[in-house]
Amino acid sequence: MNWEQLLSLKRFGDTNKRLRKEQDETRLGFEVDYDRIIFSSEFRSLQDKTQVVPLSKTDFVHTRLTHSLEVSVVGRSLGRKVGQKLLLKHPHLQSVHGYQANDFGAIVAASSLAHDIGNPPFGHSGEKAIGEFFKTGKGKVFKTELTEKEYQDLCDFEGNANGFKILTQSRDGREGGLRLSYATLGAFMKYPKESLPKKPTNHITDKKYGFFQSDKEAFSEVANELGLIKRGKRDNASFSRHPLTFLVEAADDICYTIIDFEDGINLGLIQEEFALEYLINLVRDTINTKKYHQLKNTQDRVSYLRALAINTLIFEAVDIFIKNEEAILKGEFNTALLDRSKYEAQINDIIKMSVENIYESQEVVDKEIAGYEVINKLLHVYITAVQNKFNDNLSNYDKLILKQLPKTINTDHKNLYDQLLNICHYVSLLSDSKAIMSYRKIKGFDF
Template identity: 30%
Template sequence: MLENAAARAVRVVASYACDPLRSPGRAVEEEASRTRSAFQRDRDRILHSTAFRRLKFKTQVFVYHEGDHYRTRLTHTLEVSQIARSLARSLGFDEDLAEAIALAHDLGHSPFGHAGERALQRVATDIGGFDHNTQSLRVVTRLERRYAEFDGLNLTFETLEGIVKHNGPVMPGAPTATGFLLDWAEGAGVDLSTFAPGEAQAAAIADDIAYNSHDIDDGLRAGLFTVDELCAAVPLVRSHVEAIRQRYPDLSLNRLTHEIVRRLITGMVEDALSVAMSRIDAWAPATPDDLRNAGAPVLAFSPAMMEEVDAMRRFLFRRMYRHQRVMAVMDAAERLVEQLYGRLVEDPRELPGEWPSGGTLSGEKLRRTVCDYIAGMTDRYAVAEYERLFDAVSELR
């Protein structure tokens, strides 16, 4: 009976979807699961990984001690996963692969979000730089050390390709085009110049939908801007608010905010689906390679929606990400990460026992190891390590 369970678990999907039964497989060959498809197994390995659990205490916009209700990397990732599955289901893609890529897309984020990433980019400039997308690949191919027979999670070709290319082709000179990524792609047979399969594109646009709409939620909750200020800058929000207030004139701010967010998500999802269905009808793809080589993403916003999304991004950049309150914390976080890096490179004996240190590492290998170690830290662990190493109270307290 069990032998048929995995086959039954594979949904009937479109011909242009990735098929777990036709996957090139994994770097280390393993016996197939009797109860799960290859992509379901990838998803489960990501969910059970140490890096995934750490997302609970990694910054999305607000550091963990600023409030219990703001989004973290973990809650953001779960929201991206839900939207990616919905998109995949509607378009006939493999839902499990879309979910796996969505769950893994932020595993490489450093503590304190993009502030930590900026700090690591600066200190690692002459060793190939630091990019959270490439770091996600390092996590799932090398840094997770759980299994007896291999480092990493030994994910399928399609999941790894999706993690690397979910934001589109990786062009020469891009921040992600590091020596590590290029060497990996050559060994894995991944063409970085093409688009990712549709499942990865679903995860990518789900990320855009989730963070734009939910950052509005968190920004309003934090009091960084008002609904009226948001309406003045983003016509799409204004039209939603007018419709909501006409139907519910006495709605509380909490309920009004939720109505705005849910309508934004619905509108962006429906717009992306409309564009994708139109392109699928026009292109008539028959295989995943047809979408890889299409020359444009199958999942995208219409020009009109893209204008609205850009307006949201500009508003959030100005009124949230560059808000004095947010920047004060992020500037302190950047300094903390840089100081941690300098101290650990100076004295690698301070690295935990499971990390090679002392006389076993030097030069570029030592510095990359320190980057890997810091990138894996949660916000609160980074603060604790800073206070241990420098015997001083962090500015983030």
């Protein structure tokens, strides 16, 4: 892969090439990507979607929106620092093409901002709930009517693939979706493969999948424009990652490792003395002990250590990326950046404590159970109504249910896969509160 292609400013529908040196510096294309994402309705709905503790109304706890904003800030720093070093290494990118270090920061920031935009309500349990509906629930009846890959899309409903759909799908008045630059879309594509074959290798790219069958053509167009390396055999679409995807992933890893941990401390789920010890182990080389001991409360102490930890891991990720740039461009780098970190043991200690005390806490488990019930009911009722419409067998109840769906959701597809995926997509767009409200209406609790 080469950076000239990877930094493409092209957008869906473009007929002429967009050159970096011709860009308006006050309205740079990569910065436009950030603006389009942040003003989208799908991004705004993240303010009411679970990050760590589902449905929490506690001031301390992050939502998907605050998490995404923080990841974008870390991503911007990662991108700029890497950009500075890459321009020194490849000066023609600046002298010939006009690229600046901030361009790398803008691409990573925009992709990081969108990294959770496709996540359903109720956190990762929302993805699992949709998948379980088709794998073991009432949606299992559709298995024989779909292709293997179509059915797998639904059984392993994936927020990353749903995010690509949100960013690129066309509808009346919104052709090409948000029309982001291909560079930003490429950096967003964390798992550039389809749902089958499932985990064919231990390469990090194969861990999950990144696009639905309905979006395969659009995905391939972006990958080919960027010059991503083809990895799939025969008719299996699979590509190497865009190099900047590793920075988007690192930004997310840094934030959820450190900031989820901070949430757990502030909620009292993790005891302060253990938590501070774990964070101090990570920042032992940079901590100002005099300043630290002047801080009088837990929140200030944790905040200080959190800032140091994030800064430490940013420099670490940049160093690993630059040292492995050649392997990354060849598609031969097969792990997350922080998996190569000298702080891996400290990171794993923090994640282990978070899993035991936060992610598996009784409050989280109880509310994830409720999320399963809500999503299962919504899928069954909406899919039944759409199927009855297709079979010209609508009941009055079905007609009322369909009136709940927005006009942007096409219920007239003759293709079964598109019908099912559209309903899953609609449910995924609901915020936690909206999903619960829709459930209560269907159950007759609100009238």
